[in-house]
Amino acid sequence: MKCPYCGHLDSKVIDSRINKDKTITRRRRECTSCQQRFTTYERIELMLPMLIKKDGRREPWDRGKIVAGLEKACEKLAVSMADIDTFVDAIEQKLQDYGGKEISTRQIGEWVMESLPNLNEVAYVRFASVYRQFRDVNEFMEELKLFLGEQGKH
Structure with missing residues (x-):
């Protein structure tokens, strides 16, 4: 592991801990050259399907994009980063279970829309307003x- 302080390529692991979901390993490291300590996080690289965008372009899954969208939807709400990470972990699990080589971003958006009310209802409304691309207030009101x-049925 490259030291972020001196660039040396050798370090030793001082401590390792696994998060409660057993999905991320946190390692405390010490550079063997400058003795500075730093932390790394390891996550299993999943083999996920290629995404098909609305315009037909294909691109690989980028966890950061969905996290950023959810952070924006959850801004100033009582939703922790741990909650967002758990939510995205569940979406990634669905992607892994999907089994296909390609999937439309529309399908992923629908999965997010199905599960988001359980995370936060205001975040759902915010996300829906961007995802559904309402043309006017009437379309927005219909979605609401x-x-x-649906909420009344549960």
């Missing part, structure tokens, strides 16, 4: 009516 109708 559908959402409130």
Whole structure:
């Protein structure tokens, strides 16, 4: 592991801990050259399907993009980063279970829309307003009516 302080390529692991979900390993390291300590996080690299964008372009899954979208939707709400990470972990698990080589971003968006009310209802409304690309207030109100109708059934 390259030292972020001196650039030396050798370090020793001082401590390792696994998060409660057993999905990330936190390692405390010490550079063998300058003795500075730093932390690394390891996550298993998943073999996920290629995403098909609305315009037909294909691109690899980027966890950071969905995290950024959820952070924006959850801004100033009582939703922790741990909650967002757990939410994205669940989406990645669905992607892994999907089994195909390609998947449309529309499908991923639908998975997010299905699960987001469980994370935070205000975040759901915010995300929906961007994801559904409402043309006017009436379309937005229709989505809210559908959402409130679904919430009444649970």
